[in-house]
Amino acid sequence: MSLSLRTALLCAGLLALAACQPKSAEAPAAASAPAANAAQLAELQQGVDQVLARYRQMIVLMDGEAALPPAERRAVSGVGQLIFHEMREATEKLWRLSAAHQDPALVAALAQVLDRIESEPTWFDADRLAFKDYLGRIAEQYSGAQSLAALKLAKRANEDLAVLAEVEQAYERELKDAFGRFGNKRGIELKREKWSDYVAKLRSLYSREQILRDYATIVPYASAAPSAAKQAATSSTPPRELFGEDLPPKTVLLTFDDGPHGRYTDEILEILKRYQASAVFFQLGQNLGKLDAKGQVQPGPGSQVAQRVLAAGHQLANHSFTHGLMSKFEQTKVREEAANTEALLDKAGRQGQALFRFPYGARNEAALATVEALKLRSMMWNVDSLDWSDPIPKSIAARVLGELDKRQRGIVLFHDIHARTVQALPLVLDQLSAEGYRFASWKDGRIVTADAAAPAPMPTAGTSLYRDSHALIVGIDQYAKWPRLAHAARDARAMRETLEARFGFRPENITMLLDGEATRANILRALNDKLGDASKVKRDDRVLVFFAGHGSTRRLPSGREIGYVIPVDASQDDLQTDAIAMPQLQEVAESLSAKHALFVIDACYSGLGLTRGGAANFARDNSRRIGRQMMTAGGADQQVADDGPGGHSVFTWTLLQALSGKADLNGDGLITGTELAAYVAPAVSAIAHQTPAFGSLPGSEGGEFVFELPVVEQALSGESGQLDAAASRLAKRIDDVAAPQAAASAVKVTITGLDGREQSLSTSTAKVDPGSRVAAQRANDRGLQLYKERRYDEAEAAFVEALKLQPAFALAANNLGFIYYKRGKPAEAARWYEKAIAMDGSRALAWLNLGDARLQAGDDAKALEAYKTFVGLSPKHGRAAELQAFIAEPDAAHRPKPPL
Structure with missing residues (x-):
């Protein structure tokens, strides 16, 4: 369903960002630090005020916009975009004032600016979200500085960004669950605040009506006159403008405005490639380059990005030169804006009948006639993502899907200048693919759709299932204070080899910690700093964590049990301090940006929390559901059998057998987390005195971690390896226990859940005919x-x-x-x-x-x-x-x- 911006920003009010700026231990030396330049500081603070004012106005203006009458909604959207672009310009100006990281006085002034962003007492809590992009640029720019003060500034901005990332994650959970608890971090502190209270405070400062009037907009009384789109639809002549209502059912044309962007456009191209979706990119001339005094085109860095758009098979289109309000321009100015951008697009290699989109959708008859004289056709939209005003990716996706659910077709407006659009786009494309939508393109002067008989492309092969894959592999034999093991390190190496050679994990994305490397600090650092880094692990990625070593269980006075994995440096008498508790792993799982995560623990313990849920309807649902799953080798008071074939534990050897293809229980070429557990758990229980457990962790939405089986081009010859006779007999025994009957239409097994109770797993409702x-x-x-x-x-x-x-x-x-x-x-x-x-x-x-x-x-x-x-x-x-x-x-x- 459609979500209003009020709902979209609910998290911002629920999660307050207040002062928590501790005094540095180096405070006594502050007297010798360079003083902030008063003029610089005043200009910076003025820039901060301008950004915040536009942000607040936009929230008041857009709050509840989905419920407004159509005419008022169009007016609100138009003015909202104007305010957004003013906010962007104010942010750019603020950044230009902040970029000289070699200036000690400026660094000192910026430290005071961050003080204010973190702790200004007159601000409301949700106000601080307005500075997310600005903090990101501070962190990036100053991380390469030479001075200690500048490096500290970058670190501080990064810490603030980490909290803002939690705000977004918390809101995504808020879409379906109550607000959760978050620990405090340095700099910005999280606290609760109701969104309605926040909007009420802002409405004491602004009103929607006054904002509209300030931007020379008066919403007329409702009229019975037909809209331009309806007039075009009933006319016998081709419409002058394209809106999307005339597309075939279940068809969308994706469009992206305001680029090209040096980073986000390329990320969007990568996403579109995975879904085999076409798009039109409406680009600003000033982002492509410029024209000199003689009218000669001088391409800039953006022109190279535009060329990559063309090389990827998409279309470039004209969005004016400066993003001005063209309905107020003289005709000569309209022509100049359009013609200069045309020259830059032609220089980039654009060919074919050209499209034009008026900034803000603001046009009049004179402006429309002027661009038509340049052989440009106006393309509008009928589904607005509002990604320019909504900071929450899942809310952006829900809005687009809700609008398309009502309209069943449309030209969708996105912007390729926001990180949040990059995050929201896969959510949208996952769902549209699952529902059988076709992605249209613009070719030869018309909108072209795929063959109606062909299903919409859906990610089903290796690189299209996930953007990238990441893993942490831990294997510990050489314990100092626990009994030594024989095969854990070998298990870890075999798992790494399997992930790289069979499932395409890139070596640079795998962190392996063996024996002395696998300290508590190193394991937590890898979990939090590498896998938890949202700039490296994206929403469309998968994460696998494999631990082979000791596990232990501690019973609390209440009778509840807590499970632990044991690092190499842990003692036996202080698990709380030295070991890693299951709640910590659960917290890591919840905080990951990745779509799917699987924790495989070759150790025995109990005391795990979980969420219950049936197997996902993989073919249609899995790609859009978050998945957080865990499988363990056994329960409390059990010992892992460390004497399996090939120098592996029984659990890991069975796991490797499953990943060779045996766990593909429904024959679709994919092994889900549930299929893996359905094969491994009964098999290990049958051949060893241990009971593997499996379940979903908190934060899971029913999604499944997936291994896609590769094509094996092995030709048998005299050099082909085989298992020894004993291992071969064991493999046959496992298959007899775990493998389903060939004629079965579904595989149902009963295994132990992470909470120690039995649960039934159903891995499929039908066999798959792959051709x-x-x-x-x-x-x-x-x-x-x-x-x-x-x-x-x-x-x-x-x-x-x-x-x-x-x-x-x-x-x-x-x-x-x-x-x-x-x-x-x-x-x-x-x-x-x-x-x-x-x-x-x-x-x-x-x-x-x-x-x-x-x-x-x-x-x-x-x-x-x-x-x-x-x-x-x-x-x-x-x-x-x-x-x-x-x-x-x-x-x-x-x-x-x-x-x-």
């Missing part, structure tokens, strides 16, 4: 895993299934041949190798396998020919020298010995 090509690939992948476990009959059946689904599947043909080879049937193997080569003669390993099979069958001549082709294709292979010797002298002395 024959994808199904064949998955059958081949399954065959590879079964071969690794020495289960040759089942592997053969899997490869046969792959070839039934995809008859020209050369990889599966080679792999089926190798099963025959392992069974001592070289002639049958050779026939399958020859089929694989007939399908794809470039597969070098198939030629090698063919040579080995012919050699084993006693046909040295045919083996020789196959080896020659293989060496030609892979001259640097490990067996190339051996085979070269046989090719040179094909006698018994040089006869190769193929591995079996």
Whole structure:
């Protein structure tokens, strides 16, 4: 549903930002510090007042705007945008006054400005949100300064920003839950304040009617006259302006105004790419460059951003040069604004029929006729995100989705100059994709939509499921004050290798702490400073935390239990001080910016809180739901079995087996957190005296952490590794316990929840039909895993299934041949190798396998020919020298010995 700005800013009033500025320990030295320049300080304080005044006016003006009559709503929106741009100009001016970080007197003045932003007693609590962008620029600019005072200023601004980030997170929870508690931080202190009280205070200073009058706007009485959009819709001639009402149902055209921006435009391009969505970017000429006295175009840095917009397949359009109120301009000024921007757009490479959007939507007949004379067509909008006035991303998204729910189509107005728009956009696109909307584009002078028969693109593959992936991996064997373990560090290394090699986690995004590195301080630093850094971990990311080591449980006098993970430097007699309590991990999970987070703890303890919820309807809901999940190796008073195959604990070994593809219980190529638990928990319980637990942590909205199974292009050969006999038997035993029946339409298991009580998990309501090509690939992948476990009959059946689904599947043909080879049937193997080569003669390993099979069958001549082709294709292979010797002298002395 649609949310008014009053609702959107409720958090700002609920979370007050008041003084909490402690005196520095260095205060006695302050007398020697440079004094603030009085003139500089006065000008800065005046700039602060101007920003705050515009901010307050905008809140009063926009409060409850959704409930206003249409004519008044349009007037309020227009004036609100004017005030917003004045606020931006005031903020830019304030920043220009603040940017000389080499000036000690200015740094001293800025310290007093921050004092005021943090603790001015005459301000209302929500006022401080007006300075979020300004604080961000202070933090960025001054972090590279040379003086200690300037560096302290940057640190202080960063601390204030951290609190403002909590304000936004708290509001997002406020959309569905009551206000929660937050701890205090240095600089700005959080406290409660009702939004209605805040607006009442502001209304004692301003009124909407007076603000409108101050901006020369009077809302007329309601008229029965049809709107311009309705007149256009009933006219037999093409409309002069485009509004969005005439788009087909379930169709949207995304538009972004006021750019290009040096950072946010590129981030929006990345998001659009993930959702395969097109957009039109209405750009300001002054952001692209300038024209010299002779009218020659001089592109600026923004022109390069515009070129990236074009390279990404989107359209550039004209939004005037200065964002002026063109309805009040003389015609010559209107023409100059439009023509100069056209020249800059052409220089950037824009082609095709051009579009124009009037700033604020303010135009008259003369202005419209002037831009039309330049062969420009006016495009307006019928869905306004209000991202220019609403600081809360989730509220922006809710507004857009609510409007589209009512209209079922539209041209949506965003701005690519706000961080909040970058955060809100994935929320919108997730939902629209889930509901089957199509994303239109502007091509050849018209709005073009995708084929109506084709579903809207939905993120379903590796890089489109998540923007990026982050992990913290901890493994501790060498405890000083706890019993030493044997395999935890190896478990950690194996998990890292799996995340990198199989699931595409970038090495630079993985923090691994082994043994002596895994101190309490280092673990908490990685959790809070790396994974908790909202500038690095974004909303569309995923976070995985894996801990292998000791766990412990402490029973409180009340009878409640608290679980702990044990760092390497912890003692056994002071868990509260030395260990990391589960509530701390829960707090970390709640504060993460990432969409989905999964904590996997290979340790035993209890005392965890959780929220209950059924499995998400993944195909449609998961991409827009926050997910915070945890799986543990066992409960209190249990010991982790540290003697699994391959030098792993039983829990981690089973987890790795699950991630090889076995936990894809519904066959959709994705392993959700619930599927992982449904496979691992029963299996570990069956083979070890421990009871894994799984559940959702506070802050979760039912979302699921997802692993997408990659395509495995492995061709079996004599060098393909296998488990030993004991590990193979254990793998078979686990599958018998954990794997569902092939004919089952749903997988339902009962496992232990994080609170120690039993819970039922349902992983799917139906099997997924991915199509024959994808199904064949998955059958081949399954065959590879079964071969690794020495289960040759089942592997053969899997490869046969792959070839039934995809008859020209050369990889599966080679792999089926190798099963025959392992069974001592070289002639049958050779026939399958020859089929694989007939399908794809470039597969070098198939030629090698063919040579080995012919050699084993006693046909040295045919083996020789196959080896020659293989060496030609892979001259640097490990067996190339051996085979070269046989090719040179094909006698018994040089006869190769193929591995079996």
